[in-house]
Amino acid sequence: MASHIVGYPRMGPNRELKFALESHWDGKSSAEELQKVAAELRSSIWKQMAGVGIKYIPSNTFSYYDQVLDTTSMLGAVPPRYNWNGGEIGFDTYFSMARGNASVPAMEMTKWFDTNYHYIVPELGPDVKFSYASHKAVTEYKEAKALGIDTIPVLVGPVSYLLLSKPAKGVEKSFQLLSLLDKIIPIYKEVISDLKEAGASWIQFDEPQLVLDLESHQLEAFSRAYSELESSFGGLNVLVETYFADVPAAAFKTLTSLKGVTAFGFDLVRGSKTIDLIKGGFSSGKLLFAGIVDGRNIWANDLDGSLNILKSLEDIVGKDKLVVSTSCSLLHTAVDLVNETKLDDEIKSWLSFAAQKVVEVNALAKALSGQKDEAFFSANAAAQASRKSSPRVTNEAVQKAAAALKGSDHRRTTNVSARLDAQQKKLNLPILPTTTIGSFPQTVELRRVRREYKAKKISEEEYVKAIKQEISNVVKLQEELDIDVLVHGEPERNDMVEYFGEQLSGFAFTANGWVQSYGSRCVKPPIIYGDVSRPNPMTVFWSSTAQGMTKRPMKGMLTGPVTILNWSFVRNDQPRFETCYQIALAIKDEVEDLEKANINVIQIDEAALREGLPLRKAEHDFYLKWAVHSFRITNCGVQDTTQIHTHMCYSNFNDIIHSIIDMDADVITIENSRSDEKLLSVFREGVKYGAGIGPGVYDIHSPRIPSAEEIADRVNKMLAVLDTNILWVNPDCGLKTRKYTEVKPALENMVSAAKLIRTQLASAK
Numbered sequence: 079m080a081s082h083i084v085g086y087p088r089m090g091p092n093r094e095l096k097f098a099l100e101s102h103w104d105g106k107s108s109a110e111e112l113q114k115v116a117a118e119l120r121s122s123i124w125k126q127m128a129g130v131g132i133k134y135i136p137s138n139t140f141s142y143y144d145q146v147l148d149t150t151s152m153l154g155a156v157p158p159r160y161n162w163n164g165g166e167i168g169f170d171t172y173f174s175m176a177r178g179n180a181s182v183p184a185m186e187m188t189k190w191f192d193t194n195y196h197y198i199v200p201e202l203g204p205d206v207k208f209s210y211a212s213h214k215a216v217t218e219y220k221e222a223k224a225l226g227i228d229t230i231p232v233l234v235g236p237v238s239y240l241l242l243s244k245p246a247k248g249v250e251k252s253f254q255l256l257s258l259l260d261k262i263i264p265i266y267k268e269v270i271s272d273l274k275e276a277g278a279s280w281i282q283f284d285e286p287q288l289v290l291d292l293e294s295h296q297l298e299a300f301s302r303a304y305s306e307l308e309s310s311f312g313g314l315n316v317l318v319e320t321y322f323a324d325v326p327a328a329a330f331k332t333l334t335s336l337k338g339v340t341a342f343g344f345d346l347v348r349g350s351k352t353i354d355l356i357k358g359g360f361s362s363g364k365l366l367f368a369g370i371v372d373g374r375n376i377w378a379n380d381l382d383g384s385l386n387i388l389k390s391l392e393d394i395v396g397k398d399k400l401v402v403s404t405s406c407s408l409l410h411t412a413v414d415l416v417n418e419t420k421l422d423d424e425i426k427s428w429l430s431f432a433a434q435k436v437v438e439v440n441a442l443a444k445a446l447s448g449q450k451d452e453a454f455f456s457a458n459a460a461a462q463a464s465r466k467s468s469p470r471v472t473n474e475a476v477q478k479a480a481a482a483l484k485g486s487d488h489r490r491t492t493n494v495s496a497r498l499d500a501q502q503k504k505l506n507l508p509i510l511p512t513t514t515i516g517s518f519p520q521t522v523e524l525r526r527v528r529r530e531y532k533a534k535k536i537s538e539e540e541y542v543k544a545i546k547q548e549i550s551n552v553v554k555l556q557e558e559l560d561i562d563v564l565v566h567g568e569p570e571r572n573d574m575v576e577y578f579g580e581q582l583s584g585f586a587f588t589a590n591g592w593v594q595s596y597g598s599r600c601v602k603p604p605i606i607y608g609d610v611s612r613p614n615p616m617t618v619f620w621s622s623t624a625q626g627m628t629k630r631p632m633k634g635m636l637t638g639p640v641t642i643l644n645w646s647f648v649r650n651d652q653p654r655f656e657t658c659y660q661i662a663l664a665i666k667d668e669v670e671d672l673e674k675a676n677i678n679v680i681q682i683d684e685a686a687l688r689e690g691l692p693l694r695k696a697e698h699d700f701y702l703k704w705a706v707h708s709f710r711i712t713n714c715g716v717q718d719t720t721q722i723h724t725h726m727c728y729s730n731f732n733d734i735i736h737s738i739i740d741m742d743a744d745v746i747t748i749e750n751s752r753s754d755e756k757l758l759s760v761f762r763e764g765v766k767y768g769a770g771i772g773p774g775v776y777d778i779h780s781p782r783i784p785s786a787e788e789i790a791d792r793v794n795k796m797l798a799v800l801d802t803n804i805l806w807v808n809p810d811c812g813l814k815t816r817k818y819t820e821v822k823p824a825l826e827n828m829v830s831a832a833k834l835i836r837t838q839l840a841s842a843k
C-alpha cells in the first residue's frame with residue numbers, strides 16, 4: 079500500500095529559511111548563500127521522507143515566498159510595473175513582486191482559503207502575455223533526482239490559479255478570469271513536457287477551489303482545462319488534489335470525470351461527506367489518495383480509527399487503488415516535535431508535527447498492506463487513551479457551565495441606545511470622542527524587560543516597576559495629547575492571544591511550533607488541549623494601576639473568545655464552538671472583575687472573527703451564530719453604565735454586517751483607511767447602525783504621518799453617512815509596530831482634526 083504527502087513546511091525545523099531570507103533582503107548575504115540554505119532544506123526534507131518510506135514524495139512545494147507567486151512566475155505573468163524584460167525570472171523580480179522595491183509597492187496578499195497562510199494575488203487581464211518564465215518545478219524535480227529520489231512534482235492547478243487571481247488595475251472588475259484558460263494551458267503543457275523529459279512519471283495538480291461553492295461555468299472550466307491538457311499527459315500519472323473541506327456533489331462528479339486524470343486526492347479530515355460520495359461511486363481503475371492525517375492541526379492521529387476508515391475505503395476502490403495521504407499540505411502545521419523542550423512528555427505524546435505526521439502516514443500504509451508496526455500502533459493507542467482520560471483535559475465544572483450555554487441566549491437587557499445614554503452620563507465625553515486601539519509602541523527596551531523577566535534575569539519587583547513606568551509615560555502622553563478615552567498601552571503583552579493563553583488553564587505553548595504566515599513571517603499558535611478556565615484575574619492589576627494614574631476613563635483591554643480560538647491550535651475532541659464557549663466564560667469572569675475594579679470602559683478585541691468564517695456558505699450561519707453568541711456571553715452580565723467596545727482589523731464585512739450588529743457592543747472600532755471606504759458604503763446603502771462606531775481615520779501599517787486636514791476630511795466623509803453622536807475618532811489598529819516619532823505627531827493631528835470638526839459642528843448649530 080502506498081503513501082503520499084501533499085506538501086511540506088519550507089521554513090525548516092529552526093526557521094532556517096526565514097533567517098536566510100531576511101539576511102539576504104537586508105543585503106547581509108548573497109543570493110548564492112540563500113540558495114544554499116534552501117537546497118539543504120529541500121534535500122533534508124526529501125531524504126527524511128524517503129528514509130521513512132513514503133512512496134509519493136512531493137517536490138516544488140518548497141518556495142522562497144509563496145507557491146501562487148511561483149506559479150505567476152512560471153506563467154510569466156509579471157505585472158508591467160516591475161519592468162521585467164523577459165527571460166528566466168530571478169530573485170530581483172520575484173522579491174519585488176512579493177515585497178515591493180524602492181519605487182514600486184508589492185502585489186496584494188490575501189488569505190489562502192481559511193488558513194492563516196497568505197498568498198500573493200495574481201493580477202491578470204486580457205493583455206497579459208504569458209510565457210514559460212520560471213523552470214523551478216523541473217529544476218527541483220531534477221535536484222531531487224540527483225539525490226536519488228524520484229518525486230511527484232506539484233503545481234497549482236490552472237483553474238484554481240485563475241480563480242485565485244484578480245483583474246489587474248485598469249481591467250474591468252467584471253473581466254472573466256477563466257477566459258485566460260486558453261492562454262495559460264500552453265504554458266502548463268510546456269512545463270509538463272519538460273517534467274516528462276526529466277523523467278517524471280507522476281504529476282500533482284492542486285485544485286483546492288473544487289471544495290468551494292462553484293457555479294456550473296466554473297466547474298466546466300475544470301473539464302475544459304484537463305481535456306486540453308490530456309494530450310500532453312501521455313503515459314504520465316496525474317493526481318488532482320483537493321483540500322480544506324469536502325468536495326460538493328457536483329464538483330465531485332466533475333472532478334472524477336476529468337480527462338487524463340488517474341488519481342484524486344481528498345481531505346478526509348474536514349471532508350467527512352466526501353467519504354459518502356466515494357462510497358456512492360468511484361471511477362473504477364482510478365486511485366484514491368485518502369487524506370486521513372490532519373495537515374491543519376498538531377494532534378497525533380488516531381491510528382486505529384484511521385485504519386478502520388481506510389479499510390472501508392479499500393473495500394470500495396480496490397486493494398491497490400488506495401494511497402494513504404495527508405489531508406492537505408503539512409505547511410499549516412508545525413515542523414518537528416523533536417525540537418520541543420518546553421512541553422512535558424504527556425502532552426508531547428498527544429502531539430504530532432509535520433515530521434511525525436510523515437511517519438504516521440507511512441505506518442498506516444504499511445498496516446494496510448499487512449505489515450502493521452504493532453509497537454507503534456499500541457504506543458499510539460496508549461497516547462490516545464491517556465488524552466481521553468487525563469484529568470488535565472477534563473474539568474467537569476467547565477464542561478457543565480459551557481453545556482448550559484447551548485440553546486439559550488445571552489444579551490444585555492437594556493437596548494444599546496439607552497445604554498449609551500446611561501454611559502454618557504457617567505463618562506461625560508465630548509462628541510467625536512478620541513481613543514486608540516490599545517497598544518503603544520513596543521520599544522527595544524520594553525522587549526528587553528519582558529524577555530529578562532521571563533528568563534528570571536530580573537525580579538518581579540523590577541519588572542513591575544518598569545512596566546508601571548511605561549504605563550505612566552503612556553498615560554501622560556495621552557493626557558498631553560488630550561485624548562478622551564485612554565489605554566494603558568499593553569506593555570506587558572507580547573502577543574494578544576499568548577498573553578491570555580498563558581494565564582488560562584487548558585493551554586500549552588511550544589518553543590518552536592512555528593507555522594508560516596506569509597513570506598518569512600511565522601506565527602506560533604498556542605495549543606488548546608483541555609477545558610479552559612481562568613484561575614486568576616489576568617488584566618485587573620494593570621488596568622486598575624493605569625486607571626489610578628488618571629481621571630480620564632481607562633479602557634480595560636481583552637482579547638475576545640473567537641479570536642483566541644481562531645489563532646490557536648484547537649482541540650479536535652470536541653466541536654469548536656464548545657471550546658469557544660469555554661473561553662467566553664473565562665473572559666466573562668475577567669470582564670466582571672474589571673467592572674468591579676471600576677473600569678467603566680472595556681474593549682474586547684475580535685480581530686479574527688471574520689477569518690473563522692467557513693469556506694462554504696451553507697456553514698456561515700451556524701458559525702456566525704455561535705461566534706457572536708460567544709462574544710455576547712463575555713459581557714452580558716455588565717451594568718448599563720459599563721461601556722463595551724470591540725475592535726476588528728478588517729472592514730470587508732459588508733456580508734456579515736448583521737452579525738456585527740448582533741454582537742451588540744456599545745462601540746466598535748474598525749480598520750477603514752486602507753480599504754477605500756468599503757465600510758462606509760455599507761451605511762450608505764442604508765444599514766442602520768445605532769451603536770458607537772470608530773472607523774479608523776489613518777493607516778497605522780504605514781510610517782507615513784497623516785495631516786490634520788486629511789484626517790478631518792476622512793471624518794467629514796463618515797459624518798455624511800453616520801450620525802454625529804455615534805462617531806468615534808481613532809486609528810485603524812494598535813500602535814505597537816510604530817515608533818514614537820510617528821505616533822506622537824499622528825495622534826496630535828488626529829486630536830486636532832476631531833477638535834476642528836467639533837468647533838465647526840458647534841458653530842453650524
Ligand code: GLN
Binds near residue numbers: 516685727811
Ligand atoms: N488591542 C490590540 C492592540 O492594540 C489590538 C490588536 C489587533 O487588533 N490586532 O494591539
Ligand code: ZN
Binds near residue numbers: 685725726810811812
Ligand atoms: Zn486591529
